[in-house]
Amino acid sequence: MRRALTCALAAVALLAGCTAGEEEAKGSDPNALHVLASSELSDMEPILERVGADLGVPVELSYVGTLDAVDRLAKGKADGRFDAVWLSSNDYLRLRPEAARKIVSETTVMASPVALGVKPATLRELGWNPADVTWSQVEKAVADGKLTYGMTDPSRSNSGFSTLISVASALSGAQSALTDADIAEATPRLKEFFQGQKLTSGSSGWLATAYRRRGNVDALLNYESVLKGIPGLTVIRPRDGVVTADYPLSTLASADATDRDTVRRLGEALRSPEIQREITERTHRRPVVAGVAPAAGLDTSRRRELPFPGSRSVADGLLDSYENELRRPSRTVYVLDTSGSMEGERLDGLKAALTDLTGDFREREEVTLMPFGSDVKSVRTHVVDPADPRSGLDAIKKDTAGLEADGDTAVYTSLEKAYGELGADEDTFTSIVLMTDGENTAGADADEFDDFYERLDGTARQIPVFPILFGDSDRSELEHIADLTGGRLFDAQQGSLDGAFEEIRGYQ
Amino acid sequence: MSLAAAGPSWLIAQFPAPLGALQHRGRCDIPRSPIPTGNVSFREHSPPVRRIIGIVLAILLVGGVVVAVVAGRTDGDAGTATKTVQGVIGSEKAEFFADPDVVKALAAKGYTVKAETSGSWAMEGLDLKGYDFALPSSQAPAVELAQKYKVRGTLPRPFYSPLVVVAHRSAAEVLAGNGLATLDGRSRGTLDMGAYLDAARAGRTWQQLKGAGKYGELGGTLYISSTDPESSNSGALYLAATSYVANGGKVVASDADVARTAPLLKKLVSVQGTQQTSTDASFRDFVSGVGNPLVLVYESQVASLLAGGQQPGDLVVLYPDTTVNSDHTVVPLTENGRALAELLSSDPELRRLLVRHGFRPQGAATAFGSADAHLKQELTGVRQAPVPTSAVLHELARRATGDDK
Numbered sequence: 001m002r003r004a005l006t007c008a009l010a011a012v013a014l015l016a017g018c019t020a021g022e023e024e025a026k027g028s029d030p031n032a033l034h035v036l037a038s039s040e041l042s043d044m045e046p047i048l049e050r051v052g053a054d055l056g057v058p059v060e061l062s063y064v065g066t067l068d069a070v071d072r073l074a075k076g077k078a079d080g081r082f083d084a085v086w087l088s089s090n091d092y093l094r095l096r097p098e099a100a101r102k103i104v105s106e107t108t109v110m111a112s113p114v115a116l117g118v119k120p121a122t123l124r125e126l127g128w129n130p131a132d133v134t135w136s137q138v139e140k141a142v143a144d145g146k147l148t149y150g151m152t153d154p155s156r157s158n159s160g161f162s163t164l165i166s167v168a169s170a171l172s173g174a175q176s177a178l179t180d181a182d183i184a185e186a187t188p189r190l191k192e193f194f195q196g197q198k199l200t201s202g203s204s205g206w207l208a209t210a211y212r213r214r215g216n217v218d219a220l221l222n223y224e225s226v227l228k229g230i231p232g233l234t235v236i237r238p239r240d241g242v243v244t245a246d247y248p249l250s251t252l253a254s255a256d257a258t259d260r261d262t263v264r265r266l267g268e269a270l271r272s273p274e275i276q277r278e279i280t281e282r283t284h285r286r287p288v289v290a291g292v293a294p295a296a297g298l299d300t301s302r303r304r305e306l307p308f309p310g311s312r313s314v315a316d317g318l319l320d321s322y323e324n325e326l327r328r329p330s331r332t333v334y335v336l337d338t339s340g341s342m343e344g345e346r347l348d349g350l351k352a353a354l355t356d357l358t359g360d361f362r363e364r365e366e367v368t369l370m371p372f373g374s375d376v377k378s379v380r381t382h383v384v385d386p387a388d389p390r391s392g393l394d395a396i397k398k399d400t401a402g403l404e405a406d407g408d409t410a411v412y413t414s415l416e417k418a419y420g421e422l423g424a425d426e427d428t429f430t431s432i433v434l435m436t437d438g439e440n441t442a443g444a445d446a447d448e449f450d451d452f453y454e455r456l457d458g459t460a461r462q463i464p465v466f467p468i469l470f471g472d473s474d475r476s477e478l479e480h481i482a483d484l485t486g487g488r489l490f491d492a493q494q495g496s497l498d499g500a501f502e503e504i505r506g507y508q
Numbered sequence: 509m510s511l512a513a514a515g516p517s518w519l520i521a522q523f524p525a526p527l528g529a530l531q532h533r534g535r536c537d538i539p540r541s542p543i544p545t546g547n548v549s550f551r552e553h554s555p556p557v558r559r560i561i562g563i564v565l566a567i568l569l570v571g572g573v574v575v576a577v578v579a580g581r582t583d584g585d586a587g588t589a590t591k592t593v594q595g596v597i598g599s600e601k602a603e604f605f606a607d608p609d610v611v612k613a614l615a616a617k618g619y620t621v622k623a624e625t626s627g628s629w630a631m632e633g634l635d636l637k638g639y640d641f642a643l644p645s646s647q648a649p650a651v652e653l654a655q656k657y658k659v660r661g662t663l664p665r666p667f668y669s670p671l672v673v674v675a676h677r678s679a680a681e682v683l684a685g686n687g688l689a690t691l692d693g694r695s696r697g698t699l700d701m702g703a704y705l706d707a708a709r710a711g712r713t714w715q716q717l718k719g720a721g722k723y724g725e726l727g728g729t730l731y732i733s734s735t736d737p738e739s740s741n742s743g744a745l746y747l748a749a750t751s752y753v754a755n756g757g758k759v760v761a762s763d764a765d766v767a768r769t770a771p772l773l774k775k776l777v778s779v780q781g782t783q784q785t786s787t788d789a790s791f792r793d794f795v796s797g798v799g800n801p802l803v804l805v806y807e808s809q810v811a812s813l814l815a816g817g818q819q820p821g822d823l824v825v826l827y828p829d830t831t832v833n834s835d836h837t838v839v840p841l842t843e844n845g846r847a848l849a850e851l852l853s854s855d856p857e858l859r860r861l862l863v864r865h866g867f868r869p870q871g872a873a874t875a876f877g878s879a880d881a882h883l884k885q886e887l888t889g890v891r892q893a894p895v896p897t898s899a900v901l902h903e904l905a906r907r908a909t910g911d912d913k
Contacts, residue, residue, distance in 0.1 A: 290819055
């Protein structure tokens with residue numbers, strides 16, 4: 001548990017990335033209840049602290065994305081490590097029988113539907129009445145170039161996944177659960193819809209931060225609870241239907257009788273009217289207990305609930321076409337430290353992590369490798385061509401294998417050159433990943449980079465740098481780069497390089 | 509719920525079970541089985557099928573021993589010390605056993621009950637050594653457990669609860685306006701299962717019903733949300749009720765019956781997409797104002813909510829004109845467990861408290877739902893569909909869910 005706790009603290013203090021690793025849980029406090037949880041539940045911590053104190057059992061959450069959690073359950077990796085799983089929804093979990101089998105009972109705790117949060121100015125321009133907006137209207141506004149939005153990555157975030165299902169169901173015109181045929185038919189419309197997506201994120205928290213910073217995105221798609229927490233958005237639940245998260249606290253079969261009973265008592269406590277009231281007031285989620293009214297501002301008119309696909313092939317097929325076909329492709333420069341200090345284990349680790357990552361690149365994606373030492377050593381760009389994805393991926397692997405460690409560490413000069421590589425491009429999600437194992441020792445210094453960044457034009461300034469803390473790199477230096485460019489720091493000192501690269505995928 | 513592992517353990521074994529109904533004949537590797545081998549040809553079968561036969565055999569065994577076992581009474585000696593009775597119960601009964609009045613009533617008879625909750629089907633996976641009783645929410649898992657722990661005699665079923673459909677008033681009124689339901693006051697009504705199944709067969713949408721247009725939430729295919737029939741009791745019982753209606757008011761028994769009803773059942777299930785695995789979850793979604801407009805739940809869930817004094821909003825309870833009951837069944841593992849079962853069946857105070865928690869005690873009519881306009885006091889006009897045999901119901905569930913997960 002110690003690592004998870006460190007991560008939780010790091011996340012609060014530094015907005016550092018952190019995924020629940022392999023070795024956490026059943027650590028610091030053997031009496032604590034260990035729960036594998038959706039990261040969206042971090043807003044429940046103050047409530048859990050109090051409920052845990054009342055029960056006499058601390059509740060420790062380890063955060064993980066839904067798909068990741070389901071995969072771990074299915075592979076038996078949660079057995080003995082966790083007592084319960086608490087995700088935004090168990091819909092996807094149910095499609096994997098080997099994961100569903102690990103759960104003995106579920107307690108629905110609260111609910112939040114997918115919604116659209118729009119800037120009031122945009123709402124006025126569009127002439128919308130928030131109570132009557134449909135997904136088709138949203139689609140039309142996007143097609144007319146009158147609406148842009150941000151949403152989280154469906155492969156990494158439950159809110160993104162639910163959004164994708166809501167949009168696909170509504171735009172396909174399907175009257176019941178989505179089928180492969182519905183998706184195929186809706187593909188042209190969906191493609192157009194996702195042209196409006198100007199912001200992607202691996203987490204709801206960073207999505208909100210990036211939205212505020214960018215200032216030129218008109219709307220966000222996320223759970224109502226998340227949108228209600230962002231000042232200045234008018235929250236709309238489209239009339240033609242939404243998917244709702246119902247947060248089932250789920251007991252694991254592998255937990256012992258005492259822990260199972262504690263999970264039951266926790267579920268019971270969370271459903272007491274008093275706590276339900278606190279949940280809705282604090283987190284803007286809807287209570288599931290009759291007699292407790294939703295917090296002020298949560299509109300109680302009903303919406304059609306769009307069914308979640310009943311088969312894994314449909315759900316996975318939709319995800320796959322989102323990543324490889326529907327969404328705008330990503331364009332990334334990997335600025336990779338191959339200075340002398342990387343020699344040996346570190347360079348081997350980097351090569352292994354990059355090679356692994358090639359399995360995750362999407363079709364149409366553009367990847368530039370920019371290794372540096374005293375200066376940039378080479379610039380090689382590869383595209384994953386849908387007609388022949390192999391050759392692009394093989395080329396990335398080949399370049400990776402050829403990386404050699406020598407020279408000093410010219411972090412800022414190399415970053416400046418990365419910005420130079422990325423012109424203004426409205427049709428891709430553009431970003432820079434910076435991996436360094438040490439402090440800047442050559443070329444431009446931090447102040448010079450700040451000046452350089454200030455002089456960039458508006459479009460280039462929207463390109464975030466995602467630095468990875470690794471080896472002996474300096475946290476404050478990298479944090480400054482992330483803050484300046486609107487990126488986010490990822491920690492491979494606490495976690496692994498593979499984990500950091502993998503987590504950044506959600507932001508590309 | 510982790511029921512996939514438990515295979516067809518939810519299945520209701522009908523007695524006498526027609527073994528040949530589906531030509532499921534298998535090598536019977538269950539010891540001490542006095543199976544009439546007659547014309548059965550032996551062939552290797554997958555474990556689930558063997559298990560079904562196991563259940564059927566258990567029923568034959570249990571059914572053969574027609575002995576009414578009456579537990580040793582403890583009347584009159586409600587003295588100082590109470591006996592602790594330990595059990596595992598379905599979660600929907602946790603509130604009942606935790607109710608201070610129930611604790612008091614049990615103590616007055618000399619008992620303290622310590623109950624751990626578990627999904628009815630997950631009980632099979634627990635080690636019940638040292639426990640006095642198990643109390644799952646229907647007969648089938650109870651029969652499984654009785655077999656596993658070699659419990660003889662009739663399993664007591666002290667109380668039950670029928671499956672009902674909850675709706676918000678908007679949906680209930682649209683159904684009534686289109687001949688799919690009749691309302692008896694503002695908060696209660698009867699669902700015409702025949703008409704509902706016709707609508708489902710035709711793939712009718714809410715938009716096609718008169719009067720639905722003014723309610724934004726009434727859109728898409730008209731269907732009742734039920735739980736996963738392969739893992740959850742109520743979902744399986746839903747198929748029992750609908751297959752009975754679809755089969756012209758006859759319990760589905762033959763291959764021809766299965767072939768006739770399966771396509772409709774598949775439709776009822778597939779339109780729903782992913783299904784919940786517990787009725788608690790579906791009911792909570794409903795209460796929170798999200799989810800499908802029509803949800804299949806146990807009457808006890810509604811009754812318990814009402815009895816708790818909670819505001820039900822514009823909830824309408826629709827009793828399907830053909831439904832199935834959930835029979836809460838005790839598996840006594842010790843004499844103390846048996847005594848508890850007897851108390852639950854006969855003690856007037858405990859029976860009164862069962863009603864408070866929404867359950868209907870077996871036997872003599874205890875006032876039920878008298879004060880509330882949502883519930884039917886008597887289940888008149890509600891037909892109880894017989895449940896098909898385990899093998900048949902399993903086959904229906906398999907066909908309804910398809911194998912495309």
